[in-house]
Amino acid sequence: MEFALSEEQCLLQDSVRRFLEQNSPLDKVRLAAGNTHTVQRSLWAGASELGIPGMLIPEDFGGMGLGFLDAAIVYEMFGRYVAPLPFLGTAVMAPLALMLAGSEAQQEKWLPKIAAGEIIAGVAVTESIGVREDAGVKAGKGTLTGKVLFVIDWAEADLYIVADSDHGLHLVLPGAKGLSRRALDTIDKTRSVGELVFDQVSAEPLPRSSADAVARVIDAGRVMLAADTLGAGQMMIEKSVAYAGERKQFGRVIGSFQAVKHLCAEMAAALEPSRSLVWYAAHALDEVPGDARLMACHAKSHLSEVGRFVARTATEVHGGMGFTDLLGLHYWFKRIGFDRQLLGGPELVRLEAAHLQGWAA
Amino acid sequence: MDIELTKEDDAFRAEVRRFISEKLPRELAERETVGASGERGALRRWQKDLHEKGWVAVNWPRQYGGTGWTPLQKHIFNEEMAAANAPRLSPFGLSMVGPVIYTFGNEEQKKQHLPSILSGDVWWCQGYSEPGSGSDLASLRTRAVRQGDHYIVNGQKIWTSYAHEADWIFCLVRTDETAKPQEGISFLLIDMKTPGIEVKPIISIDGLHHLNEVFFTDVKVPVTNRIGDENKGWTYAKFLLVNERTGIAGVPESKRKIAHLRKIVKQERLGDGAALADEPAFMTRLSEIEVKLTGLEYTNLRIVAEEVAGRPAGPSSSTLKIVGTEVQQALSELAVEAAAFYAMPFQREHLMGIANEAPVGPAYAVSVTSAYNFGRAASIYGGSNEIQRNVIAKAVLGL
Numbered sequence: 001m002e003f004a005l006s007e008e009q010c011l012l013q014d015s016v017r018r019f020l021e022q023n024s025p026l027d028k029v030r031l032a033a034g035n036t037h038t039v040q041r042s043l044w045a046g047a048s049e050l051g052i053p054g055m056l057i058p059e060d061f062g063g064m065g066l067g068f069l070d071a072a073i074v075y076e077m078f079g080r081y082v083a084p085l086p087f088l089g090t091a092v093m094a095p096l097a098l099m100l101a102g103s104e105a106q107q108e109k110w111l112p113k114i115a116a117g118e119i120i121a122g123v124a125v126t127e128s129i130g131v132r133e134d135a136g137v138k139a140g141k142g143t144l145t146g147k148v149l150f151v152i153d154w155a156e157a158d159l160y161i162v163a164d165s166d167h168g169l170h171l172v173l174p175g176a177k178g179l180s181r182r183a184l185d186t187i188d189k190t191r192s193v194g195e196l197v198f199d200q201v202s203a204e205p206l207p208r209s210s211a212d213a214v215a216r217v218i219d220a221g222r223v224m225l226a227a228d229t230l231g232a233g234q235m236m237i238e239k240s241v242a243y244a245g246e247r248k249q250f251g252r253v254i255g256s257f258q259a260v261k262h263l264c265a266e267m268a269a270a271l272e273p274s275r276s277l278v279w280y281a282a283h284a285l286d287e288v289p290g291d292a293r294l295m296a297c298h299a300k301s302h303l304s305e306v307g308r309f310v311a312r313t314a315t316e317v318h319g320g321m322g323f324t325d326l327l328g329l330h331y332w333f334k335r336i337g338f339d340r341q342l343l344g345g346p347e348l349v350r351l352e353a354a355h356l357q358g359w360a361a
Numbered sequence: 362m363d364i365e366l367t368k369e370d371d372a373f374r375a376e377v378r379r380f381i382s383e384k385l386p387r388e389l390a391e392r393e394t395v396g397a398s399g400e401r402g403a404l405r406r407w408q409k410d411l412h413e414k415g416w417v418a419v420n421w422p423r424q425y426g427g428t429g430w431t432p433l434q435k436h437i438f439n440e441e442m443a444a445a446n447a448p449r450l451s452p453f454g455l456s457m458v459g460p461v462i463y464t465f466g467n468e469e470q471k472k473q474h475l476p477s478i479l480s481g482d483v484w485w486c487q488g489y490s491e492p493g494s495g496s497d498l499a500s501l502r503t504r505a506v507r508q509g510d511h512y513i514v515n516g517q518k519i520w521t522s523y524a525h526e527a528d529w530i531f532c533l534v535r536t537d538e539t540a541k542p543q544e545g546i547s548f549l550l551i552d553m554k555t556p557g558i559e560v561k562p563i564i565s566i567d568g569l570h571h572l573n574e575v576f577f578t579d580v581k582v583p584v585t586n587r588i589g590d591e592n593k594g595w596t597y598a599k600f601l602l603v604n605e606r607t608g609i610a611g612v613p614e615s616k617r618k619i620a621h622l623r624k625i626v627k628q629e630r631l632g633d634g635a636a637l638a639d640e641p642a643f644m645t646r647l648s649e650i651e652v653k654l655t656g657l658e659y660t661n662l663r664i665v666a667e668e669v670a671g672r673p674a675g676p677s678s679s680t681l682k683i684v685g686t687e688v689q690q691a692l693s694e695l696a697v698e699a700a701a702f703y704a705m706p707f708q709r710e711h712l713m714g715i716a717n718e719a720p721v722g723p724a725y726a727v728s729v730t731s732a733y734n735f736g737r738a739a740s741i742y743g744g745s746n747e748i749q750r751n752v753i754a755k756a757v758l759g760l
Binding site for chain 2: 126149150184185186187188189193195248249250251254257259260263308312315316319320322323324325326330333334337338341342345347348
């Protein structure tokens with residue numbers, strides 16, 4: 001038993017940290033946030049050199065064949081640097097959908113391109129979590145009709161993985177006839193989502209689709225969002241501690257006041273145990289299938305709450321500066337807020353967890 | 362203790378309702394409901410109507426154009442206004458500098474400023490915080506040097522809400538560099554059109570422009586614009602802060618938000634199709650907040666009664682500020698939760714009230730996240746809640 005990251009995993013996380021520190025500083029993030037629906041190609045090319053888009057994809061298809069814990073510690077770094085990159089859909093959820101439900105031909109066609117960082121893959125599954133009003137997608141004979149909001153990695157996608165309302169997964173090309181696409185600005189300008197509206201759009205089903213496959217894609221997405229919040233929260237704590245050590249009032253740094261010191265300590269006390277939860281949830285996706293879904297729910301809902309507490313408290317420590325655009329702390333604040341709502345807010349996810357455990361009707 | 366309403370009180374309530382139904386512009390109330398900022402012109406007209414009726418300055422003494430109402434009448438009025446979604450009038454003149462002017466100003470100053478505050482013709486902003494002086498306000502460094510009949514003002518203010526729309530600013534300035542910090546401050550009224558004043562926007566977490574930096578470079582301010590005595594400004598500043606903190610508690614606004622949330626939860630569906638109103642965990646939290654708010658509401662009434670009896674609110678306003686802002690933040694959190702997915706979209710045009718198309722998601726969801734985000738400021742402005750706790754520890758508990 002060794003509840004720890006391996007040496008390789010530490011090296012992987014360090015290399016991603018160094019890459020993002022150098023290539024995605026706040027001024028770059030700010031520029032990217034002005035063009036949310038444009039893929040940051042040179043940054044994505046850099047990530048591709050590190051093998052990130054193909055990290056979960058088997059080596060046979062040109063990927064690294066790593067696991068979800070590896071992906072989680074990488075996405076944690078993305079959260080730490082609020083990296084404006086299409087990781088969640090393209091590098092995690094879409095490849096997983098193809099690996100679980102795609103035919104060999106579909107895998108051979110698409111996985112190597114994803115692994116090489118050549119294409120962006122959007123993922124449209126939100127209607128499988130909470131159907132709203134008139135939304136949802138119905139599959140006909142080789143076609144899809146309906147609409148889906150909050151499509152992950154929507155911008156410049158070269159293909160979309162779409163879940164219909166009967167747990168079917170489909171491949172849709174962005175140029176398909178009858179498909180309309182609408183960008184959606186959200187609070188988080190570092191990640192692109194949008195709406196897809198289908199009017200008899202021809203789609204290619206993934207032949208091994210199942211309710212379980214859709215659920216596993218969502219589980220993986222939820223663990224990644226938890227990891228993203230973990231990284232973003234950690235950075236907010238570090239920024240708070242640094243600010244509290246610089247900002248002076250009443251002739252001393254504000255970090256010397258217990259009122260401020262304790263705010264920082266409470267953040268650390270809340271976030272650090274969450275790290276272990278995220279690790280285990282990611283590990284369960286790889287190795288403990290019986291625990292995976294429940295742990296994904298727990299990680300998602302708990303990190304949502306802890307993330308919100310940290311985001312808020314860090315903003316409080318920064319005083320007025322915390323809610324200025326100028327300082328940019330809000331990129332982390334909003335990233336955490338977006339992580340909370342995407343793929344199910346904590347209230348909904350907790351309800352799911354209760355159902356999984358037979359605690360709710 | 363007497364909480365029965367008399368016939369006169371009932372009649373008064375009916376009169377208030379009648380006035381609101383006749384005068385409150387419908388679009389202003391609707392905007393207020395979704396949380397979008399009210400359009401300035403409509404706000405001005407609403408203030409004019411209130412002013413004509415003599416109801417614009419609820420808490421001012423009658424001799425200066427206030428209502429002279431009993432605390433209970435004020436309470437009834439505030440309740441009805443909140444229930445009707447009437448927008449809050451800009452507090453900088455009516456709740457902040459106005460009371461300072463009629464309490465500490467001279468006759469000339471009262472004559473010059475009070476009427477235009479009441480009518481809404483002149484808009485004010487607050488020049489208190491500086492980059493190095495937030496919680497430690499008394500360390501402020503914007504200095505005013507006497508030169509004949511004028512002060513020459515140099516320095517910088519920050520976090521100045523709506524300075525870009527204001528006609529006048531009330532400012533704390535340092536007039537004695539050698540005295541103890543609190544004893545070298547004066548309170549000046551400055552016309553924003555005076556040469557040497559520059560306003561720069563601060564874009565805040567909600568992506569919008571409410572806040573500013575205000576720079577003063579050799580700004581000439583007549584000595585007659587000083588309130589009260591030179592170097593006694595801290596006294597007036599603290600008087601104002603007490604009013605500001607009581608106002609920040611925002612009890613009527615929170616009551617309105619609760620009523621609004623109660624409507625939302627009937628419409629909003631959960632993942633399994635049930636109404637959010639049937640979700641006990643959510644409703645329990647809503648009820649907990651409501652209880653806190655009710656406590657605040659009656660505390661407000663007590664404070665008003667104390668003031669009527671000539672005992673000023675003082676440090677208890679710090680308690681109101683802490684609990685009031687916590688209630689606001691908890692409510693904004695619940696609104697985000699109620700909106701769920703639809704808390705994500707950022708719909709700038711809808712927030713500004715200039716959209717032509719229907720919003721993504723229900724109308725009530727449009728502003729929930731911006732309100733939640735900008736609402737983080739509530740525990741910081743008007744003296745951070747950490748500072749308020751210090752005030753309570755020292756001034757209330759004697760620690």
